[in-house]
Amino acid sequence: MLKRLRILVLLLLAGLALSERAQAAPGDTTRVTIFSQRKLTHYGFYDTTAVMPAAGRRYRKVLMHYILGRYPCPPGTQYCGSWDYTTRVILQPPAHDTLEMARIMTPYATDWLVRNKTHDYVVDVTDYAPLLVGNPGFRFDYQGYSWGFTVTVRLDFIEGTPPQDPVDVRNVYDGTFAFGRTSDPIEAHLPARSLVAPSAGTIALKSLISGHGSDPAGCAEFCRKFYQLLINNQWTSTTSLWRDDCGKNEVYPQTGTWVYDRGNWCPGAVVRRIVQPLNGLTTPGQPFTLDIDMQTYTANNQTSASAQYIWSSQLVTSGAINFRTDASLDEIIAPNSNENYVRENPICGGPQVRLRNLGSNRLTAVAIAYRVQGRGPTQTYNWTGDLAYGRDTLVALPPLSTLMNNTAGGRFQAWTASPNGTRDQNAYNDTLTTRFAPSIQLPGSITVNMTTNNARNGLWNETSWQIVDVAGNVVAQRVNAASSTTFNDNVRLVPGCYSLRLTDLGCDGFSWWASPATVGSMRILNSAGSVLNTINGDFGCEYTLNFQVAGPLASAANQKLLNALDVYPNPSHDGRFTFDLNLPSTQDVQLRVVDALGRRVWARALPQVKATVQQLALDGVAPGVYALEVRLADGTTLNRRLVID
Structure with missing residues (x-):
């Protein structure tokens, strides 16, 4: 009997331990794979279902990882992985609108197989968390006419309290609409909608819009157009449907015309969501009308009027802001080995991070601490500014010595502290860590x-x-x-x-x-x-x-020598500087000023000097950047940069 009781107690304790593990702590991540290495072998839809995490949990963030790869096409296949095609990830929850969650354009990737390349696109889909329950359907829409791509789609559910609890997402406009065609005007697909604002929380119109087709005017892929948003028949904003930065794409180079700017998209890039808050334009709990007026356009040749927009506008409602004070470190741009930051890395100078305010109070000050883990001290930068809720800013941090003298890479960590001089109410978005490679x-x-x-x-x-x-x-x-x-x-x-x-x-x-x-x-x-x-x-x-x-670290004596030279004002507006030298002993000194190409523009000898203050006049020297070289008797050279503006 006693033995049975002991066994029962052990089983109960084990059950409690398992139960505690099952109740994941804030910051824990649950991963759900929707498509795994799915070969795209035909135009159209790829449908599946996936079991979501148990209902009743709160998620600080839900991230979609869309991992694009390549597979070898059969011999003789033309254009294998060679074109920029539209792909869409669509959620099909039961008894609800079918919702487009993300849109990614494939790159020109003819050479990806030989390069063994894939790319992981990351999209925040937290708005859809209330619908990511049970066993919903998912549709992958591939609008390509040649094959060779694989796709993996995974959802990462990160537990914790979100900035706002997502409530619902509903379609306002959804479809592929002709543009410039008199028999099928786009305004017929964008009528005014009668909606009701929530009684509490926030409301926003969030849109994925991309232009396609190429009529004689280049529309809608290669023409710049706009739309106007009207609330209650009143103009509120004008939005351009154009991407002007395709030549700065992180996925580069590509084997096609990737540098050309396009109708709100770029090859090999995520289509950016257009976010338009409506709270200040509507009355809580009251009906309102929403209307989109597209820029007027009629194709000159109706026979070849092939322009169209793939359009998804959704009304997104969220609860009240959950924190008064919440400084979020959103991303470490550099140093970072992640493929989505390849243009900015590797670095040896100052790190770059993105700071966001996710508290209802305006964020005006925060300390940002950062370090290379396991190497050297922690540095702190005191940021000041003014960020309203949801706003972000790029912060350039001062250089870190362990990055400037790094030949092995490592792990970089940054975190925020004392926002507005108070305690951060949400510590789970304060710290980020990245892996990084050294600069050459x-x-x-x-x-x-x-x-x-x-x-x-x-x-x-x-x-x-x-x-x-x-x-x-x-x-x-x-x-x-x-x-x-x-x-x-x-x-x-x-x-x-x-x-x-x-x-x-x-x-x-x-x-x-x-x-x-x-x-x-x-x-x-x-x-x-x-x-x-x-x-x-x-x-x-x-x-x-x-x-x-690279160079040897300065000894104490050399550091003293470096501090013995001062040149001011610098920059100089007229080419005249004051030269202040204070050496430990009397000696002959040679002065030389060279330009950026090493050409001498000025020189002087100073016999037997120890401490001297003289005028250095570069009259007639063109504005620019120059180097002053001060050569001492033992061959030591002190350098100062001179700027004439």
Whole structure:
């Protein structure tokens, strides 16, 4: 009997332990896979169902991971994974509107197989949490006419209290509507709707809209149009249906015309949701009318009027704001090895994070602490500003020494503290951690070898470059370059962190297969002429290479020497500086000023000096960035950057 009682007690304790584990704590994540490595083999719908987590839980955030990959098509297949097609993830909850949750455009990915490449697109779908229960249906809509892609769709349910509890989502407009066709005007599909505002909480119109087709005017894929939102017959806003940043796509390069801007979308990118809050425009608990008026347009040739918009506008209602004070660290942009931040990484200078206010009180101050885990101290940056609820800002943090002298990568961590000088009511969105790779190292003497193509912007070539230090000072550059010309710019750099920034005014790089221009090139060479780095010219609008110039850490004596030199005012408006030198002993000193290409523009010898204050007059020297070199008797050189503006 006693033995049975002991067994019963053990079973009860085990059951309690399992029960405690089943009740996940805030921050715990439940993952549900909807599609797994699904090969896209036909145009149209791919339907399935999925079992959702148990009802009754609150989720701080629900994230959709849409992982696109490739598979080899059968021999002889044309255009395998080669085109930019519309794909949509659609939720089909029982007894409810069918709702489009996300829209992603496939990239031109002919080379993905040989590159063994996939891409994980992440979309916040927290609004749909009340409908992600039970065993709902899901539809993947593939509007492609060739095959070769695979798709995995997964939902991550992150437990905790959301900024606002989502209540409901309903369609207002949903469908594919002709544009510019007199027999089927788009306004017939966008009539005024009679709706009712919730008595509490918030309400917003959230839309996924993308333009397609190509009539003689390029509509609607390649024409810039807009719509107006009317509430109770009153104009409230005008929204452009255009993406003007396709040449800055994180998924690049691609094997097609990825750089061309389009009707509110880009190849290989998530279609951005248009969010229009309605609370200040409606009365709680009262009916209102909502109307969208599309820009007037009629195709000149009705026979070829192929323009259309894929349109999904949803009315999203949410509960009251749950926290008064909540500073959220939304994302670490750099340092970060995640593929969605490839253009910004790797870095060696100042980190970049996105800060968002998710409290009802305006956020005016917060401390942001950050570090490389396991290396060096924690730094703190005190941010000040003014963010209303839901608003965010990009914060550039001061440089971190453990990033500037890093050759192995590691884990970077940042967190917020003391928002508005008080306690944060929601600690679960305060901290983020990323993995990162190190930036490359280059020697202090390099040559930027650039051959321009023949693409012109006015008199000059479209492509230019600058090298800037961590303070944002330009230390070398090649701008207003002649076309079809080779330049070898010798650059000397002191130890530190730098960024080589390329820009192309045509947003098609200096070497792109679809450009009518000739092919350019750019390489970084060492002093012996060996190639250290080759820049891929298919970068679209811009490209940044962050790099380190290594050097020994300054000893206490050397640090004292560094502090012995001061030059002011800097920048100087007229080229005149005050030179203040205070050395530990009397000695001969050589002064030299060189430009960004290492050419001497001024020199002077100072015999037997220890402490001196003199005028350094660079009369007639053109505005720009220069380097002052102070060479001491033992060969030590002190450097200061001079700016004439």
